Amino acid sequence: MQKSKLIFTVLALFSLGIVGSALLTNQPSVHASEGDKKADGKKSLHDNMEEMGSYFKKVRKGVADPAKNKATLEALAVVQAHSIDAKDERPHIVSHAGPGQRKDLVKAYRKSMIEMNIELLKLELLILDGKNEEAVAKTKEIGKLIKKGHNKFQDDH
Numbered sequence: 001m002q003k004s005k006l007i008f009t010v011l012a013l014f015s016l017g018i019v020g021s022a023l024l025t026n027q028p029s030v031h032a033s034e035g036d037k038k039a040d041g042k043k044s045l046h047d048n049m050e051e052m053g054s055y056f057k058k059v060r061k062g063v064a065d066p067a068k069n070k071a072t073l074e075a076l077a078v079v080q081a082h083s084i085d086a087k088d089e090r091p092h093i094v095s096h097a098g099p100g101q102r103k104d105l106v107k108a109y110r111k112s113m114i115e116m117n118i119e120l121l122k123l124e125l126l127i128l129d130g131k132n133e134e135a136v137a138k139t140k141e142i143g144k145l146i147k148k149g150h151n152k153f154q155d156d157h
């Protein structure tokens with residue numbers, strides 16, 4: 001009886017240790033630097049942008065063709081998900097800015113990403129409604145936003 005009590009106590013303490021360390025390592029991260037795997041399991045800005053790049057290519061390729069709407073919508077959903085995550089990241093260029101400018105730069109980046117996310121949702125509406133010609137025009141518009149965003153916020157590291 002005494003022995004089984006001891007075994008129970010040891011097992012209970014062991015489980016507490018596992019749960020405790022899991023909780024500690026699960027704390028949300030304050031922004032990890034770009035390129036890092038983040039402790040909250042989310043991708044870095046670099047990785048999110050790479051994913052957006054490859055799936056936006058599929059959107060561009062399929063958007064004119066109503067027969068491809070299902071596949072285009074699926075690719076667009078992936079772009080949107082990564083784009084929402086990327087919005088809350090900190091572009092690398094911020095680390096080159098003076099301490100007094102960093103907050104404004106992060107805010108400007110976030111606002112540009114929000115604007116683009118809105119356009120990505122409008123693109124979804126157009127495809128859902130089968131307005132492929134308008135969707136092509138919207139995709140071009142988004143292309144211009146991407147160029148503008150990269151010119152302003154992307155650096156050469």
Ligand code: HEM
Nearest residue numbers: 034046049050052053056091092112113116146149153154
């Ligand atoms: C669908 C829209 C977009 C796509 C497909 C896209 C795609 C990409 C790609 C392929 C990269 C290169 C990844 C790398 O090697 O670093 C990149 C990087 C970057 N993009 Fe975008 N982008 C989009 C929108 C935007 C917008 C609107 C902004 C700004 C408001 C932006 C800001 C950046 C920044 C700051 C980087 C550098 C990330 C880093 O520090 O590694 N992107 N993007």
